Amino acid sequence: MVEGRPSTSVVWKWLADVPDPEIPAISLLDLGVIRDIQWRADTLEVTVTPTYSGCPATSLINFQIEAALSARGIQKLTLKRQIAPPWTTDWMSDAGCKKLEAYGIAPPRSTGSPKQCPRCKSNSLEEISEFGSTPCKAQWRCKDCLEPFDYFKCI
Amino acid sequence: MGDNTLVLGQRLSEWCGHGPAPEEDIALANIALDLIGQTRLWLDLAGNREGLGRDSDMLAYHRNPWDFKNLLLVEQPNRDFGVTMMRQFLFDTWHLETLRILSHHTDKDVRGIAQKSSKEVTYHRARSTNIVIALGDGTEKSQLRMQSALNRLYPYVGEMFMTDKDDLIDMAALRPRFDAHLSATLNKATLTKPESEFYHKGGKTGTQHSEHLSHILATMQSLPRSYPEAKW
Numbered sequence: 421m422v423e424g425r426p427s428t429s430v431v432w433k434w435l436a437d438v439p440d441p442e443i444p445a446i447s448l449l450d451l452g453v454i455r456d457i458q459w460r461a462d463t464l465e466v467t468v469t470p471t472y473s474g475c476p477a478t479s480l481i482n483f484q485i486e487a488a489l490s491a492r493g494i495q496k497l498t499l500k501r502q503i504a505p506p507w508t509t510d511w512m513s514d515a516g517c518k519k520l521e522a523y524g525i526a527p528p529r530s531t532g533s534p535k536q537c538p539r540c541k542s543n544s545l546e547e548i549s550e551f552g553s554t555p556c557k558a559q560w561r562c563k564d565c566l567e568p569f570d571y572f573k574c575i
Numbered sequence: 576m577g578d579n580t581l582v583l584g585q586r587l588s589e590w591c592g593h594g595p596a597p598e599e600d601i602a603l604a605n606i607a608l609d610l611i612g613q614t615r616l617w618l619d620l621a622g623n624r625e626g627l628g629r630d631s632d633m634l635a636y637h638r639n640p641w642d643f644k645n646l647l648l649v650e651q652p653n654r655d656f657g658v659t660m661m662r663q664f665l666f667d668t669w670h671l672e673t674l675r676i677l678s679h680h681t682d683k684d685v686r687g688i689a690q691k692s693s694k695e696v697t698y699h700r701a702r703s704t705n706i707v708i709a710l711g712d713g714t715e716k717s718q719l720r721m722q723s724a725l726n727r728l729y730p731y732v733g734e735m736f737m738t739d740k741d742d743l744i745d746m747a748a749l750r751p752r753f754d755a756h757l758s759a760t761l762n763k764a765t766l767t768k769p770e771s772e773f774y775h776k777g778g779k780t781g782t783q784h785s786e787h788l789s790h791i792l793a794t795m796q797s798l799p800r801s802y803p804e805a806k807w
């Protein structure tokens with residue numbers, strides 16, 4: 421249990437340990453979906469922005485935030501949905517992008533295509549489909565090692 | 576906007592597990608998901624502004640066909656993959672232009688949803704455009720099917736540019752940019768725009784939906800209407 425009220429910077433650190441439910445290699449902070457943390461009287465307010473409007477992970481993300489903070493002793497919590505400004509892959513942390521690549525998912529790039537195969541690092545790539553296993557990813561294939569891989573789309 | 580994305584999202588979800596290739600199946604399901612997510616944003620806002628305590632689920636599941644304000648185009652059946660993708664291409668092209676303008680609307684909630692949605696719809700349109708080109712400029716058979724899909728659906732294009740009292744913007748003003756993308760794409764796809772500019776109307780005003788809307792709503796609404804207290 422928490423002695424007194426933790427500062428918001430402490431809460432930010434706690435949320436850095438909460439994994440993304442779809443891509444557990446990165447945290448919710450890496451993903452850039454936590455926009456703000458504020459105390460409103462005795463209630464902690466966490467502002468969360470959805471990645472894609474229909475992303476089914478959104479409710480799971482909220483659930484994980486609730487579970488993580490409740491485990492830390494936060495009793496009064498409200499989650500605020502914020503859609504403007506819209507989430508952008510620019511909000512993903514550099515550390516998050518590195519973790520994504522190590523996990524086998526090519527990180528987003530403003531050029532709209534992955535830089536290299538996350539496995540063999542080849543630059544000889546082709547797109548298979550603009551949509552992958554989730555709305556945020558596209559399917560690509562490496563023409564050298566022939567492995568298909570996910571590419572996190574830039575939005 | 577919310578009724579369009581709802582009805583089309585539901586239509587596309589009928590493809591789940593039936594796509595011609597796994598990639599296409601996944602893509603259609605993902606696009607349906609985006610559209611349903613956008614529906615939630617639009618209809619929650621609509622319910623909020625209405626002030627009668629109705630949320631997006633209430634508006635989606637507990638209204639009758641004549642209360643729906645979607646375009647006739649989106650309620651048209653999937654038929655084959657060619658018809659589905661032609662319908663998607665026509666809708667995406669209109670949708671993106673509409674969202675671009677709504678992204679600058681004076682109402683900040685409308686603007687927020689439009690900005691969020693247009694990021695997603697940019698991908699939808701890129702994909703449906705590429706598929707229309709690939710299948711139009713494909714084999715003799717695929718070209719024929721895409722041309723017949725266009726002939727079938729073109730009479731639903733005109734309604735998208737009618738402006739009525741519910742519209743926040745002048746819809747007719749979007750037509751030139753729509754036409755520009757349409758002709759550039761049809762040109763690459765070796766398809767010909769039908770000569771007749773006749774169009775069906777009555778979807779977005781709710782006065783004359785096609786019979787297809789009642790069927791799709793029956794499927795979508797039967798569970799929450801039979802078991803109003805049902806929870807996930």
Ligand SMILES: [Zn+2]
Binds near residue numbers: 537542565566
């Ligand atoms: Zn490779």
